[in-house]
Amino acid sequence: MVRLTVICPCYNQERFIGQTLEGFVRQKTDFEFIVLVGDDASTDGTAAIVRQYGTKYPNIIRPVPRNINLGASGNALDLFQRISSDYAAICEGDDYWTDERKLQKQVDFLEANPGCALCFHPVAIHNELDEGQDEIFPKAEIRFNKLSLSLGDLLRHNFIQTNSVVYRWRFREKDPELAFFINSDMQPADYVLHLLHAETGSIECLDEIMAVYRRHAGGMWAGASTDDAWFLKYGLPFLNFQVFKARRFNFPQPKIARNTAQGIIAAALAARDFALLGRLAADHSTIYAQAAADLKNYVALTEKSGLWREGLNWARWRCRLMTAITYGRRRERYLRKIDELETLLGVSSPEA
Numbered sequence: 608m609v610r611l612t613v614i615c616p617c618y619n620q621e622r623f624i625g626q627t628l629e630g631f632v633r634q635k636t637d638f639e640f641i642v643l644v645g646d647d648a649s650t651d652g653t654a655a656i657v658r659q660y661g662t663k664y665p666n667i668i669r670p671v672p673r674n675i676n677l678g679a680s681g682n683a684l685d686l687f688q689r690i691s692s693d694y695a696a697i698c699e700g701d702d703y704w705t706d707e708r709k710l711q712k713q714v715d716f717l718e719a720n721p722g723c724a725l726c727f728h729p730v731a732i733h734n735e736l737d738e739g740q741d742e743i744f745p746k747a748e749i750r751f752n753k754l755s756l757s758l759g760d761l762l763r764h765n766f767i768q769t770n771s772v773v774y775r776w777r778f779r780e781k782d783p784e785l786a787f788f789i790n791s792d793m794q795p796a797d798y799v800l801h802l803l804h805a806e807t808g809s810i811e812c813l814d815e816i817m818a819v820y821r822r823h824a825g826g827m828w829a830g831a832s833t834d835d836a837w838f839l840k841y842g843l844p845f846l847n848f849q850v851f852k853a854r855r856f857n858f859p860q861p862k863i864a865r866n867t868a869q870g871i872i873a874a875a876l877a878a879r880d881f882a883l884l885g886r887l888a889a890d891h892s893t894i895y896a897q898a899a900a901d902l903k904n905y906v907a908l909t910e911k912s913g914l915w916r917e918g919l920n921w922a923r924w925r926c927r928l929m930t931a932i933t934y935g936r937r938r939e940r941y942l943r944k945i946d947e948l949e950t951l952l953g954v955s956s957p958e959a
């Protein structure tokens with residue numbers, strides 16, 4: 608009987624996937640586990656490597672190939688629906704486990720502590736974006752200098768690295784909560800999953816480094832909240848997540864929500880992606896209106912103060928707008944587009 612299921616979403620990770628799969632097959636456990644490897648129609652050699660491991664280790668590695676690319680979210684969410692075991696873990700195809708008894712230690716802990724909903728551990732962060740030293744996450748202060756934590760702690764910020772966690776899997780077939788999770792368009796999906804499990808019990812940290820997380824340019828959160836490409840792809844799902852936290856857990860973070868909306872507006876204007884702006888206004892009309900008003904207010908303040916250059920630099924830093932707000936005619940076009948959009952979308956900004 609399969610006691611634990613590992614899901615491993617991957618796409619074009621030929622450089623990394625072999626080390627990831629080795630971390631799985633080297634696990635030493637006294638229970639049966641399987642690894643569902645969802646290759647999302649990779650165009651490099653990733654799929655071939657996954658097939659080789661599936662042939663060599665058929666009792667552990669179960670390839671789940673895709674004929675078409677589902678995207679990072681679609682790939683992972685499909686794998687989540689295939690879990691029917693008591694426990695579940697996640698490790699994406701560019702990360703890897705370093706402790707061959709990682710799963711055994713975490714399952715043993717969950718067995719001994721039935722009130723625990725999920726347990727995690729620190730990981731080493733290997734930074735491929737620069738030549739700086741590797742880091743450890745989370746450091747003690749990030750997890751509030753505690754090993755036993757709660758849903759309230761997790762709502763303040765996410766201190767659980769995805770490839771470190773083992774869940775006491777709360778979902779079963781046709782579970783409405785699973786359907787909600789699968790069908791909701793929210794990012795980061797792992798944070799949502801942590802929170803949904805933390806509703807059912809405590810969060811415990813095993814203070815041992817047992818995995819490595821790679822930070823590289825191809826990662827989903829490279830450029831998070833700073834560049835236009837990220838806002839275009841993940842801005843609205845991230846805003847959906849902020850609204851979810853506010854509604855389900857009564858934990859609003861309005862500043863983050865408004866800053867995210869500002870970033871979406873700026874990126875969509877630069878890309879002329881009016882469909883995205885339409886979805887933003889339709890799904891989150893109040894936040895959209897406030898964000899649009901804020902953008903205009905920042906510019907108005909700089910004009911009133913006479914500190915145009917300093918004020919504009921502050922606005923760009925504050926809103927993470929990068930090149931979306933600039934000088935001269937482009938600035939005028941930007942403000943005109945805000946006004947046009949309010950008319951087009953039938954949303955008016957509140958008075959300052």
